Amino acid sequence: MxxxxxxxxxxxxxxxxxLLVGGAWVDAVSGKTQRVLNPSDGAAxxxxxxxxxxxIDLAVSAARSAFPSWSTxxxxxxxxxxxxxxxxILDHAExxxxxxxxxxxxxxxxxxxxxxxxxxxxxxxxSGIPSRILGETIPVSIPGMFVYTRREPLGVIGIITPxxxxxxxxxxxxxxxxAAGNCVVLKxxxxxxxxxxxxxxxxxxxxxxxxxLNIVTGQGSATGAAxxxxxxxAKVQITGSTAVGKSIIRGASETLxxxxxxxxxxxxxxxxxxxxxxxxxxxxxxxxFGNSGQSCVAGSRLYVEKPIFDRFADLxxxxxxxxxxxxxxDSGAELGPxxxxxxxxxxxxYIEKGKNEGRLLLGGSACAAGTVPSGGCYxxxxxxxxxxxxxxxxxxEIFGPVVCIYQFDTEEEVIRRANDxxxxxxxxxxxxxxxxxxxxxxxxxxxxxxxxxxxxxxxNVPFGGFKESGYGRDNGTASIEAVTELKSVWINTNA
Ligand code: NAD
Numbered sequence: 001m002x003x004x005x006x007x008x009x010x011x012x013x014x015x016x017x018x019l020l021v022g023g024a025w026v027d028a029v030s031g032k033t034q035r036v037l038n039p040s041d042g043a044a045x046x047x048x049x050x051x052x053x054x055x056i057d058l059a060v061s062a063a064r065s066a067f068p069s070w071s072t073x074x075x076x077x078x079x080x081x082x083x084x085x086x087x088x089i090l091d092h093a094e095x096x097x098x099x100x101x102x103x104x105x106x107x108x109x110x111x112x113x114x115x116x117x118x119x120x121x122x123x124x125x126x127s128g129i130p131s132r133i134l135g136e137t138i139p140v141s142i143p144g145m146f147v148y149t150r151r152e153p154l155g156v157i158g159i160i161t162p163x164x165x166x167x168x169x170x171x172x173x174x175x176x177x178x179a180a181g182n183c184v185v186l187k188x189x190x191x192x193x194x195x196x197x198x199x200x201x202x203x204x205x206x207x208x209x210x211x212x213l214n215i216v217t218g219q220g221s222a223t224g225a226a227x228x229x230x231x232x233x234a235k236v237q238i239t240g241s242t243a244v245g246k247s248i249i250r251g252a253s254e255t256l257x258x259x260x261x262x263x264x265x266x267x268x269x270x271x272x273x274x275x276x277x278x279x280x281x282x283x284x285x286x287x288x289f290g291n292s293g294q295s296c297v298a299g300s301r302l303y304v305e306k307p308i309f310d311r312f313a314d315l316x317x318x319x320x321x322x323x324x325x326x327x328x329x330d331s332g333a334e335l336g337p338x339x340x341x342x343x344x345x346x347x348x349x350y351i352e353k354g355k356n357e358g359r360l361l362l363g364g365s366a367c368a369a370g371t372v373p374s375g376g377c378y379x380x381x382x383x384x385x386x387x388x389x390x391x392x393x394x395x396x397e398i399f400g401p402v403v404c405i406y407q408f409d410t411e412e413e414v415i416r417r418a419n420d421x422x423x424x425x426x427x428x429x430x431x432x433x434x435x436x437x438x439x440x441x442x443x444x445x446x447x448x449x450x451x452x453x454x455x456x457x458x459x460n461v462p463f464g465g466f467k468e469s470g471y472g473r474d475n476g477t478a479s480i481e482a483v484t485e486l487k488s489v490w491i492n493t494n495a
Pocket of ligand 1: 161226261465470
């Protein structure tokens with residue numbers, strides 16, 4: 001078992017975590033708190049403040065007050081403070097990774113090697129943005145006119161994040177927003193607030209001015225809804241479920257807020273008969289069971305071409321059978337626990353349905369007592385075949401370690417079936433035929449297609465969904481456009 005970092009023990013020893021409002025750490029106005037449980041063993045590890053609309057109002061006011069100064073701070077000065085913030089994140093990677101693993105159960109090997117360093121690198125990348133926000137000069141046919149465009153910050157941006165990649169989402173969204181001169185109110189998921197609060201402390205230590213970044217923890221239905229409807233919030237950026245995304249659009253519509261939505265998915269992962277089979281098996285395993293399937297891009301619909309179906313299914317089942325499920329701090333565990341009891345019950349209900357509809361190839365139950373720590377919610381990697389295309393298991397985001405494997409005959413057929421979904425976030429294609437890879441990638445309705453790989457990200461590559469997986473993009477130049485307004489300026493040079 002991994003030892004707890006002393007700074008994490010100190011952080012967790014506080015009776016309750018506070019909200020960051022206007023540069024001060026304060027209790028919720030109501031004084032209410034909520035418990036944070038460690039999903040690996042069910043132990044209570046901390047209390048967080050349970051904010052509500054009043055706390056959101058105070059945080060938005062603080063952000064609004066900070067905006068005139070931050071938005072006119074020289075790009076070089078904004079860069080310097082964000083660079084310091086990024087360095088602090090990288091210096092504190094171990095403790096941030098531990099906090100994330102403690103609250104969402106993701107194996108520590110993953111949070112330490114991926115989530116925390118990616119968070120630091122995203123912030124470092126954002127620190128280069130302020131002097132790269134460019135306008136253009138535009139030739140027009142009206143004599144004497146000099147026309148140029150400017151990209152200006154929006155004002156206060158409300159950012160709402162989920163629990164499954166809290167460090168990554170924090171940096172991916174807050175980095176560009178602050179870099180462009182906006183001020184932010186963050187509402188992190190209740191199940192993953194601790195690491196975001198620690199990031200808030202590091203932001204303060206880096207010298208981010210008071211009110212520039214505010215963090216209000218609390219329930220989505222109260223705190224998140226208040227943030228997304230607040231009249232002084234110019235834009236809401238959320239990563240979360242499609243249902244919550246829709247409710248946010250409704251809340252934002254009254255004041256026509258800009259909205260960026262990174263939502264749910266049901267990603268198809270397609271293996272053609274000419275694929276490198278061992279690579280595709282490993283790729284399909286990671287796609288389906290990475291983070292115990294609690295990933296927006298989880299390759300939970302696995303389509304395998306008929307000639308290799310039986311062999312592939314055997315190898316895939318063998319690979320998943322070898323995966324150890326365990327405590328996030330158990331260095332041998334490839335899969336951690338399910339994040340909470342609600343999600344655990346929901347996944348098991350899908351599994352029971354699958355047992356009546358198809359053939360269970362592996363798993364199908366909660367992990368047996370004695371094989372995993374007591375108090376945690378653990379589910380065996382579960383594989384079904386023979387599930388119908390119109391089943392809930394094919395259509396709905398299960399968000400757990402459950403994958404359905406389907407047989408297909410032709411390229412045309414698999415494209416049709418892959419696209420037969422309301423979602424469109426991500427897809428995988430496995431083939432050695434470059435022309436086929438290019439045809440299928442073009443035909444798939446998804447914001448990202450991985451060919452002979454899966455789950456790859458970079459902060460300069462746009463990421464976001466088609467259809468009900470949302471709109472707008474994180475990362476790349478699109479993420480700067482998402483946090484700025486475009487203004488055209490006409491100057492009469494004859495005046
Ligand atoms: P969720 O939608 O339940 O919650 C997301 C955030 O929204 C949380 O902070 C929550 O408190 C808040 N919220 C809940 N109700 C709200 C409301 N009425 N108004 C405003 N805010 C509200 O999602 P989750 O369970 O935290 O995360 C899992 C979901 O996120 C999955 O659907 C997954 O696919 C999606 N996700 C998408 C991406 C992506 O990039 N597209 C990445 C990760 C996760």
